[in-house]
Amino acid sequence: MAETIATPGAHDDHGHEHHDEGWVKKYLFSTDHKIIAMQYMFTGMAMAVIGGFFAYAFRMQLAFPGMEVPLWGVVTSAEYNSLVTNHGTIMIFWVAMPVLIAAFGNYLIPLMCGVDDMVFPRLNRLSYQIFFVSAVVLIWSFFVEGGGFGGAWTAYPPLSAKAEYSLTPSGASLWLIAVALEFVAFLMGGINFVTTAMNSRAKGMGIYDIPMVVWMIVIASILFMASVGPLIAGAVMLFFDQQLGTAFFDPAQGGDPILWQHLFWFFGHPEVYVVLLPAMGIVADVICVMGRKKLFAYRTVLFTAIGTGVLSFTVWAHHQFIAGIDPRMAHVFTITTLLISIPIAEMCFCYIATLYGGSLTLNTPMLWALSFIATFLIGGVTGIFLGASGADIYFHDTYFVLAHFHYTFFPIAIIGTFAGFTFWFPKMFGRMMNETLGKIHFWGTIIPFNLIFLPLFVLGAAGQHRRIYNYDNFPELALPWMQDLRILATLSLIVMLGFQLVFFYNCYVSLRRGKKAPANPWNANTLEWLAPSPPPHGNFGDKLPEVYRGPYEYNHPDRSEDFWPQHVPN
Template sequence: MSHASPTVTAVRGPHEATGFFRTYLYATDHKMIARQYLLLGLIMAVVGGYLSYAMRWQLAWPDTEVPGFGFVGPETYNVLVTNHGTIMVFFVAMPILLGSFGNFLIPLMIGARDMAFPRLNALSFWLLALGSAVVLVSFLVPGGAASAGWTGYPPLSAKAEYTGVDWGLTLWLLAHAIEFAAFLLGGVNFLTTIVTMRAPGLGFGRLPLIIWQQATAAILFLLSVGPLIAGAIMLLMDRIVGTGFFLPERGGEPLLWQHLFWFFGHPEVYVVLLPALGAVLEIFPVFSRKPIFGYTLVVWATIVAGALSFIVWAHHMFVSGMDPRLAMPFSITTILISVPFALAVFAMIASLYRGSIAFELPMLWALAFLAMFTTGGLTGIFLGSAPSDIYLNGTYFVVAHFHYTLISAVIFGGYAGIYYWFPKMFGRMLGTRLGQLHFWSTLVSFNVVFFPLHWIGIAGMVRRIANPLQYDMIAPHQWINVVSTVALFGLVASQLVFFVNFFVSQLRGRPAPANPWEATTLEWTTPSPPPHGNWGEALPVVGRGPYEYSVPGATRDWLPQRTGAAAAEARP
C-alpha cells in the first residue's frame, strides 16, 4: 500500500520525536502542531458556542434564568456578545483554518519535510495557547470579562469606568496582542516555507490552490495587523498609563481607532475566508473528477481580492461620523471586490459542470459552502453600498450577513476540510453514518437560526440589545427570536454528533488507505498518517499540475502530481 520500506528509518533529517514531552508538548513536527491547533480550536469553539447559547436564550426569553448558565441581564449580555465574537474569529476560525490546515497541508502539499522554522512553529502554537488561556482567565477576574463589543470601540473601551470592566478588558486586549504575535510568526513561517521549500518541479504555477489561498491569507494578516497592534498599544496606554489617544475630552480621536481597527478588520475576514475557499477548491475537482476551471483565473482572483481588501475598510464606518466624502470611494471599492469573488464562485460552478459528482461527505460540505457563501455574499452587496447600509447598519441584517459568510467559511469550509483530510491526519476514516446526520442537521438548523434574522433586522432590531421586548416595534416579531433560538439548540446538538464521531473515529474508525479519494496532490502519496519527515528517503519530484483528472488518453481518471514509483504504489 504505502511506499514505506525498511530503509526509511535511516532517513537523514529531523529525529523522530520520542517521549510524551517531545511528542505532545514541545512538538516541532508540523503534523502534530496542526493537530494541536485543531484541538485548541475545537475546545475554544465549545466555549464560544456556550456563550452563543446563553446569548440566544436571553434574546428569546429575556431575563429568565438560562439553564446551565444563570441569569444574564444587560451587563453579562455585553460580555457574551464581545467574547463570542472574538473567540470565534481569533481563537476558533484562525486556529482551525490557518493554524491547523496551513500547518498540516503546506509541507505535505509542497513536498517539504516540515515547516521552514519548526521551533518557531511550536512557539506560535504555544503563544496562541497562552492567549486562549488569558481570554479564559479574563472571565474570572473581578469585574468580569471584556464587554465593549468585539470591535472594542473607544471611548467605551478606553476607561474602566465606562464599562465597569477593568482587568477583564485589559486582559482581553493582551490576549489578542498575544494571538496576533502567534499568527504573525505563523504567517512568516507559512510564507517562508512556501517560497523556499517547494519540491523539485513544483513551480508556483503547479501549487495546489489552497496553498495560494493560505499564502494570500498569511500576507493579508501580516500586512494588516500592524496598525491594529499600534492601536492596541495606544488603547492599552489609555487604560493603564492614563494617556488620552482615544479620549475626546483629552484631545484624542476615537474615530482613529475605528480606522486602525477596520484597516485590519476587513482583510481579517478574508484571512478566515480564503483558506476555507481553498479547501473547497481542493475538494471540487476530486469529487467531480474534473480539473479546476480556470486555475490561473482563480489565482489572480485571489491576489486581486487580497489587494482590494486593503482599500475597502471604511465600508464598516459609513455611520461612524467619518468624512462623508470617503463613503463614495469605499462603496466603489467594496462593490469592486465582489468581482474577483464572483469569478472564483463561477470557476467553482464551472468545475462542477458535467463532472461525475460523488456526494461524499467532504463534497456535501463543499457544496453547502458554495450555496451558503453565495447567500452571504449577496447580502453583502446591500451593506457595501452606503445608501442601503445607512438603514441596515447595526441591525440583525448585518448579523445574519456575517454569519452566512463566516459560518460558511468556518463551519462549512472548515468541516469540508476536516472530513476531507481527516484520513490523512489521523490515519482512519471518519464515520459516514454520523457524518451524514451531522451534515444534514447542521445545514438545516443553521439556516433556521440565521435566515429569519435578516427579517428581524429589516424590521429594525439592532445588535447588542439584551432585551428585545423593551422595544414596541420589535415585540411583534419576537417569534423570530424564539424560532432562531430553538434552532440553535439543534445546531449545537448536531455539533455534539460531530464531536462523538471525531473522537470515536480516531480510535475505532476504519484504517485509511494512503489515498482514499483518488486525489492527485502530493499529500496523498504518503502513508496515512504520514511518518516523521513525511517522504521517507527521497523528496518527491513533481511532474505535473495539481488537478489532472480525466485526462484524455490516460489509463485512469487521475494522474498524481508526483512522478515515479511512489506515486503508482500509492494507489488504494
C-alpha cells in the same frame, strides 16, 4: 535549487522516527508540523465549544428574557455584553484563524509541497505556545473582577478605553493582551507558511503547480501580516489609554475616537479575506477531487485571489458610514466595496464551472464544500446592500448586518473547516470517517443554520437593533411575531449545537473502529496522498517526491486512470 533526495545519514543523525521520546516531548513540545497542526486544531475546536456555549446563553436571553438559562443561570446585562463580545472574539480569533490558517496551513503546506517539515520548526512551536498562552489569558479575563470585556469585539473607544465606561477594569486590558499575543503567534506562523511554500517546494513544483489551498493560505498569511501592523499600533494605544491614562482616543483631551475605528477596520476588513481565502482553497481541492475534474481556470482563480487581497485594503471605511465620515469619502468606499464582490463572484463561478460536467461523489466532504458555495453566496449578496452607503444608513447595527456576516463567517469557519477536516481526516488519523454519521451531522448542521439566520434577516429589515439585551423594553421591537422569530432562531441554534455531538461521536467511533485508510483513499493527485496515512515524522521517508505536473489532472484524455498524481513521471 533545492535538493530532492535527502542526503543519507541526515535522517539517521536526527532520528526521524527513531527517537523513543516521552509523551510530553512528543505531543506537547514537538516541532513536527503535523503535531503543531493538531494542537492548533484541537485548541480551536475547544474554543469553538466555548464560543458556541456563549451563543447559546445569550440567544436564550433574547428568546426568553429574564429566564434562568440551564447551565448558566440568569443572564445579567453585563454578562450579556461580555458573552456577545467574547463569542465574536473567540469565533474569529480563536476558532477561524487557528483552525483555517494555522491548523490546515501547518498540516498541509509541508505535505503538499513535498518536504519534511517547516523551514523554521522551532519558531513554529513557539507560535503555538504563544497562541496557547493567549487563549489562557482570554479565558482568565472572564473570571477577574468586573467580568470579561463587554465592549463588542470591535472594542470602540470611549467604551473600551475607560474603566468607568466599560465597567471591566481588568477584563478589557486582559482581552486586549490576549488579542495582541494571538497576533504575535500568527505572525510567526505566517512567516513560516510563506517561507516554506515559497522556498522549500519539491523539485519540479513551479508556482502554478502549487495546490490551491496552499496558495490561498499563503495569500491569506501575507494579507494578515500586511494589515495587522496598524491594529497592533492601535492596540498599544488603547492599552495605554486604559492603563497609563493617555488620551489617544479621548476627544476631550485632543485625541480622536474615530482613529481607532480606522486602525481597527484597516485590519478588520482584510481579516475577512484572511479567513475566507483558506476556506475557498479547501473547497477548491475538495470539489476537484470529488468532482473528478480539473480546477476551472487555475490561474484566474489564483490572480483573482491576489486581486481580492489587494482590493481588500481599500474597503475598510464601509464599516463607518454612520460614524461621521465625509459623504464624498463614503462614495469612494461604496464603489470599492461593490467592486470587491466581483472577484469573489468570479471565484465562485470558477468553482461552479469546475463542478459542471464532473462526476460528483456526494460524500460528506463534498456536501460541505457544495454547501459552502451556496451559503457563502447568500452572505455575499446580502453584503451588497450593506456596502452601499445609502442602504447601510438604514441597516447599520441591525440584525440584517448580523445575519449577513454570519452567512459569510459560518460557511468560512464552520463549513469550510468541516469540509477540510472530513476530507483530510483519513490522512491525519489513518482511519476513514463514518459516512452515515457524517451525513447526519451535515444535514443536522446546515438546516438549523439557515433557520437561525434567515429569520434574523427579516428581523433586521424590520429594524431590530443589535446590542439590545432585552427587547421587552422596546415595545415596537417586542411584537409577538418578532419574538416568535427570535424563539425560532434560538431553538434552531440549540438543535444545531446538539447535532455537533454527532460529529464528536463520529470522531470517536471512527478513530476507534473506523476502516483503516489507505495512503490515497480519494484517488487524489496532490503530494500529501503519497505519504502513508497518517504520515510518519519526516513525512515521506528518505526519498522526497519530485513533481511533474499540476495538482488537478483528473480525467486526462491521455491516461486510462481518471487521476494523474503530481509525483508520477508518466
